Amino acid sequence: MLTEFPTARLLTNRLCDRSLAYGEAQRSILSLAGAAQAQAAISQWDGYAPTPLQSLPSIAAACGVAEVLYKDEGHRFALKSFKALGGAYAVERLVAEHRADGLTVTCATDGNHGRAVAWGAQRAGIRAVIYVHEGVSQGRADAIAAFGAEVRREGAHYDDSVRASAAAAAANGWHIISDTSWPGYEETPKAVMQGYAVLAMEVESQGGRPTHVFVQGGVGGLAAGVLSYRWEKLGAARPVMTVVEPDEADCLYESAKAGQLRTASGDLDTIMAGLACGEPSLLAWELLGIGADAFMSIPDAAAIATMRDLAAIGVVGGESGVAGLAGFRIAAASAGMRAELGLTPESRVLVYGTEGATDPVVYRALVGRSPEDVGP
Numbered sequence: 565m566l567t568e569f570p571t572a573r574l575l576t577n578r579l580c581d582r583s584l585a586y587g588e589a590q591r592s593i594l595s596l597a598g599a600a601q602a603q604a605a606i607s608q609w610d611g612y613a614p615t616p617l618q619s620l621p622s623i624a625a626a627c628g629v630a631e632v633l634y635k636d637e638g639h640r641f642a643l644k645s646f647k648a649l650g651g652a653y654a655v656e657r658l659v660a661e662h663r664a665d666g667l668t669v670t671c672a673t674d675g676n677h678g679r680a681v682a683w684g685a686q687r688a689g690i691r692a693v694i695y696v697h698e699g700v701s702q703g704r705a706d707a708i709a710a711f712g713a714e715v716r717r718e719g720a721h722y723d724d725s726v727r728a729s730a731a732a733a734a735a736n737g738w739h740i741i742s743d744t745s746w747p748g749y750e751e752t753p754k755a756v757m758q759g760y761a762v763l764a765m766e767v768e769s770q771g772g773r774p775t776h777v778f779v780q781g782g783v784g785g786l787a788a789g790v791l792s793y794r795w796e797k798l799g800a801a802r803p804v805m806t807v808v809e810p811d812e813a814d815c816l817y818e819s820a821k822a823g824q825l826r827t828a829s830g831d832l833d834t835i836m837a838g839l840a841c842g843e844p845s846l847l848a849w850e851l852l853g854i855g856a857d858a859f860m861s862i863p864d865a866a867a868i869a870t871m872r873d874l875a876a877i878g879v880v881g882g883e884s885g886v887a888g889l890a891g892f893r894i895a896a897a898s899a900g901m902r903a904e905l906g907l908t909p910e911s912r913v914l915v916y917g918t919e920g921a922t923d924p925v926v927y928r929a930l931v932g933r934s935p936e937d938v939g940p
């Protein structure tokens with residue numbers, strides 16, 4: 565059953581010109597060559613395997629499309645989120661450029677990125693100091709510490725912890741491994757986003773040929789990473805891409821509305837913790853601002869309903885992980901949104917299930933069952 569969420573909003577991107585070729589300006593941020601390099605490195609890591617690309621026929625039928633493919637990042641290494649591909653890859657690149665002796669890396673996180681950086685630092689044998697904000701659950705902070713990192717709590721929101729980690733890095737000579745970029749800080753976030761492009765490469769090699777992609781946005785790095793790969797490769801023939809955010813953390817939506825970088829209109833208070841970002845990544849926005857077809861904002865209740873409906877078919881999806889699917893289900897239930905996005909009974913829809921139960925306590929509270937009880 566599809567429930568309607570009348571507060572959800574869809575905005576088609578008037579600055580997106582699909583005939584625009586992926587040019588030098590875009591390639592200087594992310595490229596197919598960079599994606600191939602990331603894939604070559606990551607596929608050498610112990611325990612690497614492409615995550616499952618699962619077809620969800622009952623959801624496709626309920627939504628009136630031919631196919632829904634769910635790329636299940638709950639199975640990504642020991643981290644249960646796609647973030648391993650970005651943060652840990654950027655740490656590896658850093659260590660390749662510097663001698664590992666005495667290196668310390670730092671970052672801010674809502675949970676998953678810091679876990680990836682901590683894991684990457686542990687693999688490289690270097691120190692990590694990870695900044696979390698007050699809203700990050702204890703379970704998520706503990707999971708970061710379990711990879712040997714020092715965890716520090718600073719500030720009320722993600723953007724506060726970004727500033728705290730930047731200040732500590734400047735004071736101590738540490739290296740920031742941020743998933744967001746700002747003027748003058750670009751190389752590391754490029755490596756992070758380039759790692760995310762591996763998701764799109766895996767989908768392709770698994771036979772996924774979507775007509776539509778719904779992908780959740782925090783700072784926009786994931787969306788930019790997967791967009792770049794298909795845009796450079798397929799040009800105007802690429803799938804229609806919709807970026808989905810929580811309505812309280814809609815910085816990409818607001819930026820699209822204004823036609824330039826904007827902060828979120830909401831107070832960032834959302835259960836979709838990984839998406840609770842108030843400011844877009846500068847570099848991600850340079851790609852999304854002209855390359856993404858549409859932006860959506862959705863309420864928390866839509867994510868919770870989707871987590872429960874996935875659990876009913878044995879799929880474990882975390883709060884932030886299901887946002888793209890939640891956005892798609894809302895669009896599918898609205899005649900107006902279907903028309904705007906060109907969703908038809910022939911559409912093949914890809915969503916990125918970007919995390920499993922990264923905090924099992926939160927998962928159980930929202931779904932009413934433990935992740936182990938729901939599925940693998």
Ligand SMILES: Cc1ncc(COP(=O)(O)O)c(C=O)c1O
Pocket residue numbers: 645647674676677743780781782783784785786787837838839841884885918919
């Ligand atoms: C589970 C999950 N999905 C999606 C995202 C969004 O990624 P980005 O901030 O690169 O847009 C995050 C970010 O932390 C996340 O943790």
